[in-house]
Amino acid sequence: MPFTKMHGIGNDYIYIDCMERVPENLPQLAIEMSDRHTGVGGDGIILICPSECADFKMRIFNADGSEARMCGNGSRCVGRYVYESRLTDKTTVTLETLSGIKTLRLHPDRQGNITSVTVDMGIPVTAPVEVPVRFNAPRMVSENVPTSQGPVKITAVSMGNPHGVILVDSADNAPVEILGPELEHHVIWPDRANIEFVEVVNTTELRMRVWERGSGETMACGTGACASLVACVLNRLTERHAIIHLLGGDLEIEWNPDDSHVYMTGPAETVFNGTYRRLL
Numbered sequence: 001m002p003f004t005k006m007h008g009i010g011n012d013y014i015y016i017d018c019m020e021r022v023p024e025n026l027p028q029l030a031i032e033m034s035d036r037h038t039g040v041g042g043d044g045i046i047l048i049c050p051s052e053c054a055d056f057k058m059r060i061f062n063a064d065g066s067e068a069r070m071c072g073n074g075s076r077c078v079g080r081y082v083y084e085s086r087l088t089d090k091t092t093v094t095l096e097t098l099s100g101i102k103t104l105r106l107h108p109d110r111q112g113n114i115t116s117v118t119v120d121m122g123i124p125v126t127a128p129v130e131v132p133v134r135f136n137a138p139r140m141v142s143e144n145v146p147t148s149q150g151p152v153k154i155t156a157v158s159m160g161n162p163h164g165v166i167l168v169d170s171a172d173n174a175p176v177e178i179l180g181p182e183l184e185h186h187v188i189w190p191d192r193a194n195i196e197f198v199e200v201v202n203t204t205e206l207r208m209r210v211w212e213r214g215s216g217e218t219m220a221c222g223t224g225a226c227a228s229l230v231a232c233v234l235n236r237l238t239e240r241h242a243i244i245h246l247l248g249g250d251l252e253i254e255w256n257p258d259d260s261h262v263y264m265t266g267p268a269e270t271v272f273n274g275t276y277r278r279l280l
């Protein structure tokens with residue numbers, strides 16, 4: 001089965017062209033192909049399929065086989081893939097996802113390569129929650145994240161997929177591996193959640209790390225960057241247009257006051273093409 005390995009600032013997925021047919025048992029395929037030792041290696045798989053209501057349909061499966069409703073970094077890579085594979089010659093492309101139809105604006109360079117993509121990520125849904133979580137985190141966290149037992153203040157934001165945003169003094173020292181899995185599976189989320197640890201650098205810059213539902217800590221999360229900006233605006237910490245610094249690179253995020261939509265701009269890279277022989 002042919003595939004294309006791509007990444008959005010280090011958030012790497014295996015892209016499968018399903019315009020003609022869709023493989024069976026997709027959760028198992030995602031687990032197999034994502035394995036960084038026995039498979040291709042990635043944070044999951046992304047299918048590019050025909051759509052009856054948009055130019056294309058995107059389906060995304062995390063590395064644990066769970067299907068997600070949206071992927072920000074993945075949607076930019078899909079935009080690059082369909083243009084450079086000549087599946088479309090349009091530079092404004094609509095993408096059907098489980099969280100609605102997203103509009104992508106592709107930015108080709110003079111050679112016709114897509115160097116960056118802007119995605120209309122839609123309108124966020126938010127709720128502030130306080131979660132009494134027991135854990136032993138290292139000292140270097142902000143007073144908001146106590147080092148023993150106590151409530152952790154989380155801003156819950158849906159970008160079509162669920163996110164819990166926690167403010168910390170230092171993203172580098174955030175207890176991602178300790179709090180990430182604990183909060184991913186916390187009872188407050190009906191379907192688990194992606195957990196972001198956000199350091200406010202200034203009113204137009206954030207530094208963020210993320211524990212992704214179904215994939216663990218990743219180099220970047222597009223929907224998570226959007227959720228983080230929204231949470232910081234709600235907490236009156238940043239302006240509505242900011243640069244988010246993630247482990248794998250930067251994203252430009254704007255929560256537009258006129259239409260309340262969140263817009264994400266960033267790169268999409270193709271790494272290699274390959275052929276996968278299924279184990280089962």
Ligand SMILES: N[C@H](CCC[C@H](N)C(=O)O)C(=O)O
Nearest residue numbers: 068071072073161221222223
């Ligand atoms: N793990 C996420 C899906 C991938 C989202 C992320 N990679 C992005 O770029 O938005 C979830 O289960 O909701």
